[in-house]
Amino acid sequence: MVWLTWRQHRAEALGGLLALAAVAASLLALGLPAHHAFAHEGIAACLAQASSGPVLTSGSCGEALKLFSGRYLNSGAGGLIPWLNFLPAAIGVFVGAPLLAREFEHGTWRLAWTQAVPRTRWLAVKLVLLVAGVAALTAVTAVLFTWYRGPFDQIDGRMWASAFDFEGLTIPAYALFAFALGILAGILTRRIVVSMAVTLGGFLAVRLPVEFWLRPHYQRPVTMTVDPLSTQGPTRVDQVLSTNLIDSAGHTLSDLQTRRVMDAALQGATRGDVNTYLQAHSYHWSYVFQPAARFWHFQLIEAAIFIGLAAALLTSAVWLLRRRVG
């Protein structure tokens, strides 16, 4: 069985390694200059100096950070990063979906399951080996990405989707889910192209709502109201969801009101120190944010969702194969 699995999936294994090599090359090409600049162009020093406070806009450090992010994160080759989102989907579509659909479409299931290996064992061996392969491939991708993101994680943290979706456990969890979805789609549709389409659609139908609707609720965000001159409040690596001004009566100011206050503050403030003005007028800042320290908590929840779904899908596939083939 191990031999057969390798013989049938070696092309996919090779494709996976090539994809990994391409991802690794891109991340190295993007990451090496960024790491160099981070260490040698004073970025790390800037961050150490301004260790707290959510906003770093003023002064030469602010300028340097903006330049750094613009050059290495947001522009040019850095725009390739979102394409990594397609890696798990591709694994589901090109490795998971055809695994059984191809046997049905080509009729070879009747050859495969009339040898002396019971078909549940046939499937179990394949699943174990391929799940291990998928997990290894995506884990390496996550490690590479985490290295690449290192400098940027220190600037704006890793709670935002642009980091959260690729670091830690998420990429392997998404990939296993997509793979399992492909397996089940293959056994249900018995057609290669149909199962591929179902897998892609199903993957997006789960992956996107989880990110946009479910993830913000894994844990209630922290709400913190602080004096304008206080050093308390979220740091730049926390995921700040909203920042509002609160007046002395405890009312939250609307956007328009906030802008008026800020205009007045800029004009009336001594030496342009807005926060001094705000304090003088009894305003407070209210922050709503997800602390960066929750990263692993969130990662575990998200991974548990997708790996749990994957396990349920694979169990159903094995059950269907035992029971209802034909």
Add this chain to the structure above:
Amino acid sequence: MEATFALETERLGKRYGRPWALRACTFATPEGRVIALVGPNGAGKTTLLQLVAGLLAPTEGTVRVFGEAARANTPAALARVGFVAQDHPLYKGFTVADLLTMGRRLNLPGRFDQALAERRLADLGIPREQRAGKLSGGQQAQVALALALAKRPRLLLLDEPLASLDPLARREFMQALMGAAAEDGLTVVLSSHVVAELERVCDHLVLLTSGRVRLAGEVDELIASHRLLTGPRSDPAAAGQIPGVLRASHGDRQTTLLVRGDAGPERPAVHPNWQSHPVTLEDLVLAYLQLRSEAAAAPNPPAEPVEVVR
């Protein structure tokens, strides 16, 4: 009597959704025979073979292979049965050598006779390093047969093995199959919708129409127990009254009756000019097939005759 049959079904049924593909299927075939499973397209032949091979689970009833339930969840049960599926599927990207390696690795250690398969294919001039997809249809069928035979099964099932082959490939395939069957005392089940293909090689017949067994038994006994009577044209209504008549055809001048022999071989003639002839297997199969279609067409179908001779 505690005889072990190669293949034994009891009230076997399989349903896909609502319609039954196979229903109330009961028959038994002795070991060492070549069994023809005959029936029109859609009669349930493939379903029956897949049930025997353990590829499908029955909806009701049982299948026994050498006395044990046909279950595909043990290696030992799978090892007893060889299966050449319709259109003899192979992994098209595998070379012939890859397929043989697969056979060796997916079968019980020491049981798969790779050398035999290699010799067989070498004799046929099929190159080891050729990809299966590049072989001719006849060669693919031979590779599929070699794989199934190398398992050294006790029961070999072949689903419409000749359907996609040209006449020369058919002859070569049957030669290879019959040679192997004779050597090992193998029990072989061949399905076909054309009985003429199997008439010369089979010694047992199972006739299936619309998911039911219509006729089952040793070919010799089936032929001995039926007669063809010809005589002057007679009234169809009167001919229909004669007991044991399966089929009557009325030409301009004569009437031909196919009758069951157990009604008496020297039956009382309707007319002294009646003559009795032996039937061929094809006559018999056609008669039973026609019976079925007439019964299906009639508003009140008569009790369905099932002839089982063991």
